[in-house]
Amino acid sequence: MPGLTDHFVVLEVVLPLLAAPACVLIRNPRVTRLFSLGIVAACFAIAVALLIQVRGGGVISYHLGGWPPPLGIEYRVSTVNAYLLVLVTAMALVVMSFDSRGGPPRVSESRRHLYYAVFLLCVCGLLGITITGDAFNIFVFLEISSLSSYILVSLGGHRRAVMSAFHYLVMGTIGGVFFMLGVGLLYQATGTLNLREIAERLEPSLDDRGAVLALALLVVGISIKLAVFPLHHWLPNAYSFAPPKVSAFLAATATKVSFYLLATILFVIFGAPFVFGELRLHVVLMPLSILAMFLASGAAIFQTDLRRLLAYSSVAQVGYMTLGLSTANATGLAGGLVHLFNHAVMKGGLFLVVACLLHRVGAVHLDALAGVGRRMPVTCAALVIGGLSLIGVPGTVGFVSKWYLVSGVLERGWTAAAVLILLSSLLAVVYVGRVVEALYFRQPAEDHVRPGLREAPFAMLAPTWILIAAAIVFGLTTNWTYGVAAEAAGLLLQGGI
Amino acid sequence: MSAETTILVAILLPLAAAVSCQVFGRLGHPNLRDLATPLIGVATFYAVWQLGDGVLRGGRPELVLFEVLPGVELAFQVEPLGLLYGLVASGLWIATSIYAVGYMRGHHEKNQTRFFTFFALSIFAALGIAFARNLFTLFLFYEALTLLTFPLVTHHGTSEARRAGRIYLGILLFTSITFLLFAILFTWRLTGTVEFTPGGILAADTSSGLVTVLLLLYAFGAGKAALMPLHRWLPNAMVAPTPVSALLHAVAVVKAGVFTILKVVVYVFGLDLLRGGAASLTLMTVASFTMLMAAVVAIRQDNLKARLAYSTISQLAYIVLGAAMATATGVLAGGLQIAMHAAGKITLFFCAGAILVATHKKKVSELDGLGRTMPWTFAAFFVASLSIIGIPPLGGSWAKWYLMVGALETGFPAQAAFLGVLMLSSLLAVFYLMPVVVRGFFAAPPGGDGGPSKIAEAPFLCVLPLVLTALLSLALFFAAPDLVELLTF
Amino acid sequence: MTSAASFTEAVSGLWVYWLIIVLMMVGLYIVIARDNLVKKVMGLNIFQAAAILFYVSMAKVEGGTAPIVPQDAGHGAGHEGHEILYSNPLPHVLMLTAIVVGVATTALALALAVRIHREYGTSEEDEAVAWDMEHG
Secondary structure, three states: OOOOOHHHHHHHHHHHHHHHHHHHHHOOHHHHHHHHHHHHHHHHHHHHHHHHHHHHOOOOEEEHHHHOOOOOOOEEEHHHHHHHHHHHHHHHHHHHHOOOOOOOOOOOOHHHHHHHHHHHHHHHHOOOOOOOHHHHHHHHHHHHHHHHHHHHHOOOHHHHHHHHHHHHHHHHHHHHHHHHHHHHHHHHHOOOOHHHHHHOOOOOOOOOHHHHHHHHHHHHHHHHHOOOOOOOOHHHHHHHHHOOHHHHHHHHHHEEEEEHHHHHHHHHHHHHHHHHOOOOOOOHHHHHHHHHHHHHHHHHHHOOOOOHHHHHHHHHHHHHHHHHHOOOHHHHHHHHHHHHHHHHHHHHHHHHHHHHHHHHHHOOOOOOOOOHHHHHHHHHHHHHHHHHHHHHHOOOOOHHHHHHHHHHHHHOOOHHHHHHHHHHHHHHHHHHHHHHHHHOOOOHHHHOOOOOOOOHHHHHHHHHHHHHHHHHHHOOOOOOOHHHHHHHHHHOOOOOO | OOHHHHHHHHHHHHHHHHHHHHHHHHOHHHHHHHHEEEEEHHHHHHHHHHHHHHOOOOOOOEEEEEEEEOOOEEOOOEEEEHHHHHHHHHHHHHHHHHHHHHHHHHHOOOHHHHHHHHHHHHHHHHHHHHHHHHHHHHHHHHHHHHHHHHHHHOOOOOHHHHHHHHHHHHHHOOOOHHHHHHHHHHEEEHHHOOOOOOOOOOOOOOOOHHHHHOOOOOOOHHHOOOOOOOOOOHHHHOOOOHHHHHHHHHHHHHHHHHHHHHHHHHHHHHHHOOOHHHHHHHHHHHHHHHHHHHHHHHHHHEHHHHHHHHHHHHHHHHHHHHHHHHOOOHHHHHHHHHHHHHHHHHHHHHHHHHHHHHHHEEHHHHHHHHHHHHHHHHHHHHHHHHHHHOOOOOOHHHHHHHHHHHHHHOOOOOOOHHHHHHHHHHHHHHHHHHHHHHHHHHOOOOOOOOOOOOOOOHHHHHHHHHHHHHHHHHHHHHHHHHHHHHHHO | OOOHHHHHHHHHHHHHHHHHHHHHHHHHHHHHOEEHHHHHHHOOOOOOOHHHHHHHHHHHOOOOOOOOOOOHHHOOOOOOOOOOOOOOOHHHHHHHHHHHHHHHHHHHHHHHHHHHHHHOOOOOOOOOHHHHOOOO
């Protein structure tokens, strides 16, 4: 078809959007699974193609319906978000291909097509947020992804999953409304919704209360979705009661997209000179990030359920990312962005390990996992490697993130913060150590002995190990990850997207 | 074979040993498994030895694998200190892998395949450290060594072993992450490079305070060097099977720590930057303190392995002292001590393990009269003790000699004090090592009639290596001139 | 300007904002303080309504009329010699979307509340939480 490649940008979003109702119409669980897998694979291919096109400073601007901005909605792809598109679609692909039997155990065969529809909508929302250049459009996609992730979380099977989904919904909606108000104020001040136009027309200063208020509303709104400490309360429950596949996907993508959004707003719309020069946002953001690192990691130490442990660790890892953001220099910002990718890979992999364990062992609290390491060596090896990466052992992606975050923080002159980053990774040693000890050193209690315990099925292990292997490969070669992140950080600091 | 390939082969051979352990272990051929490891050990040693010629002639063979971070490569380079450390680790691995077979079977240990696998992997990490061309590569393998030795420390899986494992990981990761990594990143920030460069990479006008802080960060960050007060992991690690204590916790792991300090002093700071400065004096003081304190504590230990562990802490401080002098002689002495102490201390641990296998005795106070039933073991213990104390004609004496010479070259007003410390420390070594020999040979066995007793040595595979390493201590005395030539910068 | 005058101006001139803020806070208070899940949802609705009101008020142009082109006006300009002043249509359109989002959120929240009621036998959050505490 002539010109199809020109429409890649919009297809990236439209494909999953249209595929979702199609799933509802198809109904057959097996066909919907293959169909949605195909759609996600296509999105992934498009994302890679887009990244290759824009790598090295190119920008693709697509005008929806042929209306040029600022009247029409503009979709815009540059290195910053192409990178994220690849991440989101890749994670969706891996999670989709995980476990050939399909959706979460709780969802009955006859309803499985709905699960795929919701999943595709979630992917669509996340891709939309990333790709669009229109502020209100972001809000719409934000709500699409949020609404579908509430549903996904509620499918966890445990009754508390529903309660967690409800809490997540309340927090998420409040965040969404804040975001909407912030966009409204920006529109009031500039008369446009196009992000670049807003950035051009807005000349924020401390006296301009509208701008400051808009910034506050936007930052708080996104911080809720991103689970920035202390607005993280919904996250541990949501991630620990959601189906583990869903946790893997959301942990790897939803918070990452929110982080991108936060970076865009701070650096592109308001600009680093205002946010960090005049307003001195880092005075708040840096201590909060460090608190998140310590308190959330500290909380993770005391968890007895592996999923909760990983969820709290996610809150801590968001702290690393926002810390990178608050340095507002190229190294630190690149560190935050590369950690976005790195954390997605390792935490996605770890939650998939949880899914494997849950499938075989039936529970993932540490007592139930006692001695499992000998019975499921391949699965548990993945858990150990993922854990080492959380600690930031050299040779894993976690180390690469730490290297640049600490460098960026040192460059900023925050020596104490640098020490604190390193100290906080020792907390990770403790909580990872507890898991390892349970897996390999503890004897299973009487009621947890499972004679027939075997390795997880290949269909689960393969996607898990793809992510875990990526955590090592990208820990040793950083051309793509750090290279792209550095380029993106450079763009962001210049205020471009 | 080109030097590049040789480096790769030397580093990969222990990996191959690990794989062969797994393969033979899983197929159920323990004999083949235990035969393969020493053979691969010999090949590894040979490969490292091959590199020696080029290094002696001033060459610095290199192997660059790939770029990890922009400006930071995973790269190897063989220089004299690394060559020496590599030779020591791979050479003594041969002896240990023979000894371990006798020990593990004689002591009926479980999970032998896992044990030998991680043992080989640890050697892989040690060689990676030895040949690291930059701080990143060094740190990568340094952390790998910590993690790979963890299953060896906790081998028995008892609550005691787990507790020791926690302390082991706790201290080693704490120091390496908070101090060493911080120091590396700070160096990166200051200089924009992490490559080991002759003459150092830090600018000559770096302020003395900063240099001192950085040097201490490196010295304590290399927690494997067991400088007091960060030494507690080492006595705790003694719960591991004796071959682990012998090769790893007397040679490969602890030497990785002091080796890091030596490398950093020579190639990151540069001797000129440190010589005669506050940083040098501070670290010398810390080392002297550790040397004496550990020796005093050693005297009070009744558990033989614990006593040897504290002796190791004390002896490691010699190397740190040599590095801290920041003179050519000091570095030379440090390098010599790496080799001399390795040969001596591994013999002592082999003896301790042999006694354990033969008699199940762990305490010094239980050794009365054992020398008569285990003459080879105790003779070897005696020879190695003399080397550790520093009495000619044994290897250890050279290291002590050059250290004393080095101490007098530092030019500090208090240089005589360091001389005194060295002498006192040797005296203390007599006090913690000789009682073992004296009890073994001269005390009457408990409840025995004092009559002639039967020879009841440990299995042959245990005794042979310890005799060989004792002889090595002797041989090193005569080989010293070659080592001196290698290490003269 | 005296502070009293500026206060009066802040109240009278910006009364729409005050209204919106009060509405928001009422909504937020209900979400936080009420344990009944359905009431929480209603609180969220009020909260959202406040934001929608904000957009709508923003679109108001002094003396403007509905942005519909009169049939006799040709191209929308130049009616009886002077231009027609329209209210800004864009925020209204945006709010149509926002209302849809709000309805979807409410529907989903109510659906979850039904599920919770089925699982716990109560629609009161505190009772459900207490039940979880008891039964692990």
